[in-house]
Amino acid sequence: MNTNENAGSRSRLQKKFSELRAHNRKGLIIYICAGDPDIRTTFNMAKAIAKAGADVIELGVPFSDPLADGPVIQAASTRALASGTNVKKILALVDSLRYEDDFPKIPLVLMTYLNPVYRYGLAEFVRDAAAAGVDGLIVPDLPAGEEESAELINAMSGPDIFMDLIPLVAPTSTDERIRAAADIARSFIYCVSLTGVTGARDSLPAGLEGFIGRVRSLTDKPVAVGFGISTPEHAREAARHADAVIVGSAIVKTIHDVTTSMGTGPAALASVRAVVEGFKNAITARPACSDS
Numbered sequence: 001m002n003t004n005e006n007a008g009s010r011s012r013l014q015k016k017f018s019e020l021r022a023h024n025r026k027g028l029i030i031y032i033c034a035g036d037p038d039i040r041t042t043f044n045m046a047k048a049i050a051k052a053g054a055d056v057i058e059l060g061v062p063f064s065d066p067l068a069d070g071p072v073i074q075a076a077s078t079r080a081l082a083s084g085t086n087v088k089k090i091l092a093l094v095d096s097l098r099y100e101d102d103f104p105k106i107p108l109v110l111m112t113y114l115n116p117v118y119r120y121g122l123a124e125f126v127r128d129a130a131a132a133g134v135d136g137l138i139v140p141d142l143p144a145g146e147e148e149s150a151e152l153i154n155a156m157s158g159p160d161i162f163m164d165l166i167p168l169v170a171p172t173s174t175d176e177r178i179r180a181a182a183d184i185a186r187s188f189i190y191c192v193s194l195t196g197v198t199g200a201r202d203s204l205p206a207g208l209e210g211f212i213g214r215v216r217s218l219t220d221k222p223v224a225v226g227f228g229i230s231t232p233e234h235a236r237e238a239a240r241h242a243d244a245v246i247v248g249s250a251i252v253k254t255i256h257d258v259t260t261s262m263g264t265g266p267a268a269l270a271s272v273r274a275v276v277e278g279f280k281n282a283i284t285a286r287p288a289c290s291d292s
Contacts, residue, residue, distance in 0.1 A: 011162045012107040012135045013187035016055055017222045020243065026283045027055040027244030028235075029224055030276055031111065033076035033252055034059040035085025039093055041264045045255060046093075048269040050102040052276035055244065058138070061090060061112035068140040072249040076256065087112075087120045095132040109136040109166065114148060126155040129163060136164040138190060144177060153184065166190050171211045175218055182219035191215055191225045191242065204234055212241040232282035239283040247279050 010018075020027045030049050034042050046057055062080035066073065090110070097103045110129065117125045117139070129137070137156070142149050144167075156165055167181035170192040181189055191212060194205045205211075208225070215223055225238045226246030238245045254275045258268040 026239040029056040031058040031248030035080030036076040053280035091132040098133040107135040111138040188222040
């Protein structure tokens with residue numbers, strides 16, 4: 001297994017967000033479904049996405065009943081499961097990526113539902129994920145403030161576990177819930193931009209600025225916004241309010257489209273890289289100065 005290279009008490013995620021803040025940059029988090037269409041392609045896609053400038057890569061653990069995911073990611077999960085993808089193979093994927101250029105420092109996050117974690121064994125999952133080099137966990141169906149949440153937090157609190165639990169908050173979250181999420185968050189808070197499932201949208205929610213403002217009024221932890229960020233223009237607008245943007249369905253759809261039409265070779269990788277670069281450029285480009 002890969003040796004976790006986090007020295008000291010901070011995870012790669014904490015270091016990344018400190019670096020972004022120090023350089024006044026916005027972060028780009030790219031979600032892909034691990035194993036769609038297969039693990040080897042995910043390995044190559046992750047490398048292409050890193051080269052395109054992603055600050056964090058989020059690997060989705062496929063599950064048969066992904067309640068928070070829209071049709072694009074649900075279909076990707078179905079394809080990944082059909083290809084034989086499981087938690088053990090995903091952890092081996094993470095371990096392999098850690099030996100590639102760029103990846104010793106790029107945070108890798110798993111988004112997983114509770115069921116695969118419990119099937120694997122919660123303590124064993126945390127131990128093996130940390131050993132492989134996973135930096136954070138997003139668990140969309142983790143109950144707030146209940147026994148399952150406490151059990152996972154305790155398992156992730158070991159002295160050799162440099163892995164952060166990333167809480168989610170939504171526009172419907174109470175101030176109390178947001179404060180509780182801030183107490184859990186060691187690297188960033190995932191702000192779900194809207195109620196409902198993941199997937200492409202024509203526009204960002206009208207209340208996004210107010211929602212992010214409310215979260216910021218309750219905590220100084222970095223915030224990343226996801227769900228419905230479908231275009232570079234959406235990413236640019238969301239980055240005006242958040243510390244990072246999370247792009248998922250748009251990339252998952254691109255991967256499926258290009259691997260279906262042109263296979264999994266260099267042309268497909270270049271196409272995905274170009275799409276990610278478009279999002280990266282959107283959040284890093286400075287507005288043009290107007291003539292006075």
